[in-house]
Amino acid sequence: MSRGAFIVIEGLDRSGKTTQTAALYEQLKEVGKVAKLLKFPDRTTAIGKMIDAYLRSQSDLDDRAIHLLFSANRWELASEIEKDLKEGINILCDRYAFSGIAFSASKGLPYEWCRAPDISLPSPDLVLFLDISPEKAKERGGYGEERYEKEEMQKKVREIFKRIGEEMNVATAGAKWVVIDAGRDCEDVAKDVWAHAEGLIEGTSQPITRLWD
């Protein structure tokens, strides 16, 4: 029995994730595929509202507490993701557990501690990491409005993402991690995104795996 594909788009702030996730969604619809668009943090839930207030610096929280809230925000939707995939719906997701680790570990929390609460979440089939230098990201509009949008932080975040990707690709099972140069024109990036996603959208008969299990 075929199920939907689970594709995550990750990257630094201002790397074009949201634009590319939306473009991929439109392309899927054009070829007649059923897809759902998700975004983490999902700021609409009760937990998401707490995260939103924190990111806009309207509230302060202990680094570990906010980390656990980001993870809980994913767990809130985990069973729905699994259900949708089983029903043949493709899930396109803007950020996931990888952002959780990269951002919190870059604040100095231990890497393994950061990964722990997300262990066993439904694993994506593919992670497309939109790679851009923090210098280039900064030149793009809007940088600096939210808590983590600072060049120093983004540099550390990029290094941790690199580590996560390397470790994922060493593992024999689980999501494939692909790095895409996001410093180029939006159309060129979209072509690469499509080239990697296209093979998956016919559905897959692979069982749904769990992250880092």
Ligand code: TMP
């Ligand atoms: P957004 O700009 O994509 O809405 O993401 C909001 C910020 O939250 C962004 O700086 C990345 C950060 N973040 C975390 O720190 N942990 C997480 O688990 C997620 C999903 C995002």
